[in-house]
Amino acid sequence: MAETVSLTARSGLSWQIASAIGTRIVNGEYAPGDVLPTESDLGEAYNVGRSAVREAIKMLASKGLVDARPRRGTIVCERNAWSFLDADLLSWLEGSAPDQEFLLELVDMRMAIETEAAALAAGRSVAQEVKEIRAAYEKMVAAEIGQADPIAADLEFHKAIVSASGNRFMRPLVAIVSTALRFSFRYTNALAGAHVGDLEEHERILLAIEAGDAEGARAAVRSLLQSVRDAVERGGQKNSDGLEQT
Amino acid sequence: MAETVSLTARSGLSWQIASAIGTRIVNGEYAPGDVLPTESDLGEAYNVGRSAVREAIKMLASKGLVDARPRRGTIVCERNAWSFLDADLLSWLEGSAPDQEFLLELVDMRMAIETEAAALAAGRSVAQEVKEIRAAYEKMVAAEIGQADPIAADLEFHKAIVSASGNRFMRPLVAIVSTALRFSFRYTNALAGAHVGDLEEHERILLAIEAGDAEGARAAVRSLLQSVRDAVERGGQKNSDGLEQT
């Protein structure tokens, strides 16, 4: 269930440069409209050749972050051109401190993605991928008594649902669901104690999917995520999925 | 309402190479696991320098399509690593002939995206973007009597809904919604005649959003898309949104 991204791609010099510049862009250090330093200057700044910089900029351009033109230079694109669902972009985003609006938008995306994915998964409840949802759930149960990593288990559960949709266009959305969950983990007291209600909600989702009950699965996911959304709106203490602790 | 992509990026040599190779990959001409020709060979084949080929491959790698390593060469990644929501990738995909399963997955994605986007749009019905939904609807009405392009109007309507969600993560999904609609247009007799029921469904969506009725908007979109899905499943004649002609 590890990230499928090949590590070779991540180790290249040009990818590191893209990562460095990309991070500065999504964190606002370079604002939309700003002109980046010239390729030569960037190469000098990072101590790499111009070709490495150019390859990095091409990667950023392919994610809608920058646009290069002779003489004018390379400018940062408007935010509405950014590929916000790109896995790299999301990982660069995870380095920044989110505001409430940002967290709400993430939850709203989970709402769109996971409700429908769960419904689709229910429609193919015999699939191998559905068994992985149960496996993740068992892991969450084990985590309750300290026999597994609760964060990893929770992540796996939700990623498994998206994958179990069997829809090729859903798969890339595993990245944003993971990012959303990691933000939740970071800004909540996920590890503070037992969260029984949370587990029950997850069980309801699992059983609906296994039973092939698409509408039930949709409703169960919506219920869970609505709790998360409410918690984010209150800005209060919440567990890993955003539910309040008692 | 034109595509926001800067045309400069599209005209570069390395982008053309990426486009050529990317198209061959998503159409299966190069299968996952296949090793691409060497950078030198590709350069010779396309009559460009090695640097242009390398920049192209870096772009493809940043979309999860290929993975390059010394000695082994550049291989095509497994489909589950592809960024299927990337605008470029989708445009390359539009050149191929879809099977029914593919079309169904597109409709299912529209279901996930547009239902939630419409609900979110209803929550901010005063926003400027909501007015653009109405503008697109008026255009659809005008198209009924031949005073506007019905395809463009329909596209604008659905794109406007996604944009009106006000969610930064929704915006990139305009690409897949557009792609899905274009496939619908292509494989249906969109222009064969009047499709009154279609227009009524759109009006119901618009009114629900303007009224701030999130649940109503969700239901109206779901109803429309369910009709599309049914039509695709039957594989029968349908109009631009997949509804059957009478």
Add this chain to the structure above:
DNA sequence: CAAGTCATATTTGTCTGATAAATAGGATGA
């Protein structure tokens, strides 16, 4: 003075060639 035209300098675009680094696959040897 206004507005269009043109020249120039700057920056990206592209090619070529060279060297380094990684590694798959075969050769070698215990």
Add this chain to the structure above:
DNA sequence: TCATCCTATTTATCAGACAAATATGACTTG
């Protein structure tokens, strides 16, 4: 049989050169 080493192949990176595009300001002209 298996581990080790060698070597050829391919990508990775750099450097330098020239081409192409274009923003800017100077210049001209009405």
